[in-house]
Amino acid sequence: MIKVLVYEDNNSLRQTLQLLIAQDDSLWLVGAHSNCNSIKINIEDGIKPDVILMDIDMPGIGGIEGVKIAKSIIPDVQVIIFTVYEDDEKLFRCLMAGANGYLLKKNSASQIVAAIKDVYGGGVPMNPEIARKVMRLFKEEKATITHNLSDREVELLAMLSQGLPYKIIAIQTGISVETVKTHLKNIYQKMHVANGTEAVGKGLRMRIIR
Amino acid sequence: MIKVLVYEDNNSLRQTLQLLIAQDDSLWLVGAHSNCNSIKINIEDGIKPDVILMDIDMPGIGGIEGVKIAKSIIPDVQVIIFTVYEDDEKLFRCLMAGANGYLLKKNSASQIVAAIKDVYGGGVPMNPEIARKVMRLFKEEKATITHNLSDREVELLAMLSQGLPYKIIAIQTGISVETVKTHLKNIYQKMHVANGTEAVGKGLRMRIIR
DNA sequence: ATTTGCATCCCCCAAATGAGGTATTTCCTG
DNA sequence: CAGGAAATACCTCATTTGGGGGATGCAAAT
Numbered sequence: 001m002i003k004v005l006v007y008e009d010n011n012s013l014r015q016t017l018q019l020l021i022a023q024d025d026s027l028w029l030v031g032a033h034s035n036c037n038s039i040k041i042n043i044e045d046g047i048k049p050d051v052i053l054m055d056i057d058m059p060g061i062g063g064i065e066g067v068k069i070a071k072s073i074i075p076d077v078q079v080i081i082f083t084v085y086e087d088d089e090k091l092f093r094c095l096m097a098g099a100n101g102y103l104l105k106k107n108s109a110s111q112i113v114a115a116i117k118d119v120y121g122g123g124v125p126m127n128p129e130i131a132r133k134v135m136r137l138f139k140e141e142k143a144t145i146t147h148n149l150s151d152r153e154v155e156l157l158a159m160l161s162q163g164l165p166y167k168i169i170a171i172q173t174g175i176s177v178e179t180v181k182t183h184l185k186n187i188y189q190k191m192h193v194a195n196g197t198e199a200v201g202k203g204l205r206m207r208i209i210r
Numbered sequence: 211m212i213k214v215l216v217y218e219d220n221n222s223l224r225q226t227l228q229l230l231i232a233q234d235d236s237l238w239l240v241g242a243h244s245n246c247n248s249i250k251i252n253i254e255d256g257i258k259p260d261v262i263l264m265d266i267d268m269p270g271i272g273g274i275e276g277v278k279i280a281k282s283i284i285p286d287v288q289v290i291i292f293t294v295y296e297d298d299e300k301l302f303r304c305l306m307a308g309a310n311g312y313l314l315k316k317n318s319a320s321q322i323v324a325a326i327k328d329v330y331g332g333g334v335p336m337n338p339e340i341a342r343k344v345m346r347l348f349k350e351e352k353a354t355i356t357h358n359l360s361d362r363e364v365e366l367l368a369m370l371s372q373g374l375p376y377k378i379i380a381i382q383t384g385i386s387v388e389t390v391k392t393h394l395k396n397i398y399q400k401m402h403v404a405n406g407t408e409a410v411g412k413g414l415r416m417r418i419i420r
Numbered sequence: 421a422t423t424t425g426c427a428t429c430c431c432c433c434a435a436a437t438g439a440g441g442t443a444t445t446t447c448c449t450g
Numbered sequence: 451c452a453g454g455a456a457a458t459a460c461c462t463c464a465t466t467t468g469g470g471g472g473a474t475g476c477a478a479a480t
Contacts, residue, residue, distance in 0.1 A: 095348055124341035131334035131341075138305055138348055150456060163408020165436065179458050185438070186456090195438070195466085196407040198373020204414040360426060375466070389428050395468070396426090405436085405468075 005049035006032040009058040036066035067097040078119040101125035161200040215259035216242040219268040246276035266293040277307040288329040311335035371410040
């Protein structure tokens, strides 16, 4: 039996979910709460859930925070986010928090039950449009923005980001300190930054360097 | 009809795929090649494919490079990687290149046909274990490592990464330049770094700051 | 009750940095 | 071949930075 814990603040929807889970012989509802405020106690003192169905918008501790707490107590617990939100921001934060699946409230009852079993079996239940968003977010995270720095300049910027002083950079690259300074001056100009810390900040954020 | 283009260097497997696609009335095989060396010509001069089934290991231009080329010519083309590789590195690079699905060669014939239709319909076909890997990679990319910096220190580090000199930081935060210096000294000690550029580098890489 | 961490401020001083220049060589492209 | 980027190097000088101290008030933890 898959032990399921539910967090959903809408009373009627929560009851629907309870019925839905109760109806299925392979699912065992170990709890259903309207917020995450006592999630720590729910999980630690109650029956350890295998799968958590989690709403995002709830009074007090929200679903995203709830995922983090749940995962910190039972790392193997599978969490399915169950929400109306389809925006990138929410999705992104849920994935960061460690969500294993992402269902939309427009999904049908049978899909919800299927998703619980799917995630328990190691699957990643989510709507195709959500899966596509994940892929897009993934790529965006790694999108390399074009820059006009030369290879040498990128190399020096990377060394700078390691905290190496000019002297050491000069020795490591086999050029003079003066040349290092010249390169950095050019880098700052090209990147429109005022100093090394800003260049490193911008360089890492733009993924010019890693 | 979904126009399908195949790249697969194993002759017998390629023929199997050809048969498989030919058998389905809603699929139209517009080409099948053993490498990507002439992918540009294949796509530009031949019939524009809707879906590309792409092997990774091929002589000459590999599948990953092939995805990039295909996507640059037809941004809307859907690419399904079809490979034996399950390792993170390959998977990661394929996703970066813009792959829309990721099938393993152990998948059944019917699953392959289903995946083609799925991806054409906006889905993201991949085995659950691959989907799980994607999620894990996603999280790893964003894993927040614990640090022992105070809120104030993080705040100053963030400002430093914007390239603001001590003076400005002092004004913006409403504290004296001397205090800014003290904070930064403490930050450098805690982070075990020697200077601002290294702190910013490490801070961004550790995702203490964004 | 004492310690510890945090935030705040100050002084001194050496070293590192960045901005202003100028200049040569090489290599590539129109 | 002329022009231009890239990489190299040097000079000067003001400003910024960072390390070494020392100090206070406060709140939380022990």
